[in-house]
Amino acid sequence: MVVQDIIINKPYLAWYVKEPTKLSEASVLEHILNYGNWDDVQAFISIKGLSQTKELFELEGKKPRSNYLPEVKYYFTHYFAKHASGDSH
Numbered sequence: 001m002v003v004q005d006i007i008i009n010k011p012y013l014a015w016y017v018k019e020p021t022k023l024s025e026a027s028v029l030e031h032i033l034n035y036g037n038w039d040d041v042q043a044f045i046s047i048k049g050l051s052q053t054k055e056l057f058e059l060e061g062k063k064p065r066s067n068y069l070p071e072v073k074y075y076f077t078h079y080f081a082k083h084a085s086g087d088s089h
Contacts, residue, residue: 003028003047006040013040026056033057033072054084 007013007020007028014020016033023062025048032040045053055081060066061073068076 001047003044006032006036006043006047010036010040021072026060029053029056030060030067033076034067034069050084054080 003025004021004023007017007023011020013035014023017023019029029044032044046049048056057076061068061077066073
């Protein structure tokens with residue numbers, strides 16, 4: 001399973017994307033964190049691991065233009081700081 005499968009199985013997360021299989025992992029994560037539910041977040045983490053998910057989130061979040069909703073960025077900044085420190089997966 002790849003992370004794009006999450007979007008394929010739940011097309012409403014990125015309803016305007018014609019070819020969800022071509023979305024980057026960072027874009028899939030953005031759609032899931034902004035519009036998905038906790039199960040979707042956990043599915044992404046189970047595929048990529050907590051550390052890699054945190055890295056993707058932080059790389060996108062540090063860009064001058066980020067598409068994360070402010071409350072999503074706030075929550076997951078704290079979530080990953082607490083739960084992904086020292087994770088090796």
